[in-house]
Amino acid sequence: MSFAELGLSEKVQQAVAASGYTEPTPIQAQAIPHVLARRDVLGIAQTGTGKTAAFTLPMLTLLESGRARARMPRTLILEPTRELAAQVEENFDRYGANHKLSVALLIGGVSFGDQDAKITRGVDVLIATPGRLLDHFERGKLLLTGVELLVIDEADRMLDMGFIPDIERIVKLVPFTRQTLFFSATMPPEIQRLADAFLHNPVKVEVARAASTATTITQRLVATGSQDYEKRETLRELIRGATDLKNAIVFCNRKRDVAVLHRSLQKHGFNVAALHGDMDQRARMAALDGFRSGDTPLLVASDVAARGLDIPAVSHVFNYDVPHHAEDYVHRIGRTGRAGRTGYSFTLVRPGDEKSLAAIEKLIGQPIEWEGPSLAERPPSAGKTSARRGRGGSERSRGGKGSVRTTEEATVQDIEVREEKAPRRDRAPERAPQRDRDRGRSRRDQDTDEPVVGLGDHVPAFLLRPAPVKKPK
Numbered sequence: 001m002s003f004a005e006l007g008l009s010e011k012v013q014q015a016v017a018a019s020g021y022t023e024p025t026p027i028q029a030q031a032i033p034h035v036l037a038r039r040d041v042l043g044i045a046q047t048g049t050g051k052t053a054a055f056t057l058p059m060l061t062l063l064e065s066g067r068a069r070a071r072m073p074r075t076l077i078l079e080p081t082r083e084l085a086a087q088v089e090e091n092f093d094r095y096g097a098n099h100k101l102s103v104a105l106l107i108g109g110v111s112f113g114d115q116d117a118k119i120t121r122g123v124d125v126l127i128a129t130p131g132r133l134l135d136h137f138e139r140g141k142l143l144l145t146g147v148e149l150l151v152i153d154e155a156d157r158m159l160d161m162g163f164i165p166d167i168e169r170i171v172k173l174v175p176f177t178r179q180t181l182f183f184s185a186t187m188p189p190e191i192q193r194l195a196d197a198f199l200h201n202p203v204k205v206e207v208a209r210a211a212s213t214a215t216t217i218t219q220r221l222v223a224t225g226s227q228d229y230e231k232r233e234t235l236r237e238l239i240r241g242a243t244d245l246k247n248a249i250v251f252c253n254r255k256r257d258v259a260v261l262h263r264s265l266q267k268h269g270f271n272v273a274a275l276h277g278d279m280d281q282r283a284r285m286a287a288l289d290g291f292r293s294g295d296t297p298l299l300v301a302s303d304v305a306a307r308g309l310d311i312p313a314v315s316h317v318f319n320y321d322v323p324h325h326a327e328d329y330v331h332r333i334g335r336t337g338r339a340g341r342t343g344y345s346f347t348l349v350r351p352g353d354e355k356s357l358a359a360i361e362k363l364i365g366q367p368i369e370w371e372g373p374s375l376a377e378r379p380p381s382a383g384k385t386s387a388r389r390g391r392g393g394s395e396r397s398r399g400g401k402g403s404v405r406t407t408e409e410a411t412v413q414d415i416e417v418r419e420e421k422a423p424r425r426d427r428a429p430e431r432a433p434q435r436d437r438d439r440g441r442s443r444r445d446q447d448t449d450e451p452v453v454g455l456g457d458h459v460p461a462f463l464l465r466p467a468p469v470k471k472p473k
Helices: 010-018 026-036 051-062 082-095 112-121 130-138 155-160 164-173 189-198 228-241 255-267 281-293 326-333 354-364 384-391 393-404 412-421 436-445
Strands: 041-044 075-078 103-106 125-128 149-153 179-184 203-206 217-223 248-251 272-275 298-301 316-319 343-349
Touching: 010 051, 010 082, 026 041, 026 051, 026 203, 041 051, 051 082, 051 149, 051 179, 075 130, 075 164, 082 103, 082 125, 082 281, 103 112, 103 130, 112 130, 125 130, 130 164, 149 155, 155 164, 155 179, 155 189, 164 189, 179 189, 228 255, 228 316, 228 343, 255 272, 255 298, 272 281, 281 298, 316 326, 326 343, 326 354, 343 354
Parallel strands: 041 179, 041 203, 075 125, 075 149, 103 125, 149 179, 217 343, 248 298, 248 316, 272 298, 316 343
Antiparallel strands: none
């Protein structure tokens, strides 16, 4: 089947051909005719199958007739993250090259004034995150009564990020007669309930089993030790030994771990960038642009980069942490093996991750093979950690707070040695020996006849001065 058979306009077909695409993906082939027929669509497909173009291309065809009015967008696309919203805008710029349509992007981290100016002139396509959209609406800068087509993309991610109350409010603000499109890679029961409430007699398009992974991705598990420095060492060995590695995304569960791992990889000589939700928008876009262009082959990211980002040529995905939610695993490894390409995913597993791993294998309906020995077969961590810790007690007491200073203040050798010598706060290690600051308390706990000094061994000089006594008159 070709794009010409789907009913798209000539201008859209020319733009698609100029982009190098000749045949639609299954989700596009099934969804586009229904969108052009003005039907509500519930689209379920694994990530990387072209869901964005499945609603972008028919929207461009439908928008060729009519014109935009001030402060009243004709179509509205809701995205959970800034990066996804910016990516959809890029799709409209690419496929709408032959159209004279106005597109506005409402996301955080950008000036309200610039966004207000675009809305005031009138926009055909409004792409927004829910929070920033409601901010403009509450300021009286935006009317949603002219929306003809509403797209809710990555609906399950909206649920995870707590956007569902905002989505429900926005749906009440748009006309009841609008056309609604729901697209997602997974469809938990909560999202199914919302789809039943938002969609009217929808056509369900499901080209792959919900929460399935692409067959072009080679998935492997890698056993590692329980300590953070052991995980980082295992990750570095995987990156250096990976075959056909062109670029890779390394996923962490926590933003703090993204920052620590990013600095550690940099200090070991890797060209790497970081991406997480606490970064400002300019830094986030710079990190993505550098990764897309190939200037930065490694990207350490939180799950902000796991949903829907279209970076076609990612060769490898490394799960530094096993995701807490099984659905996130599907989205993470979906960054590789896109558009029929081959991809590789490696998930680092340490003791305590068994429950999360079992949930992932249950969700995707297949076991994941181990690369090397499994977690049960892996020998326990070497005893050098405890030995070095014992030898390092006096050294850490000399350093005081400096022994747990941030990694920016240390060389990479200091990082690894310190982690072996002194447990970090976030690892909940065994209790460290008491310091000098606790000597007073330990003395009080002992059954001795020594006098107890309230302020310890040192009394400030001002307390030793005799108090002035006024003589009676």
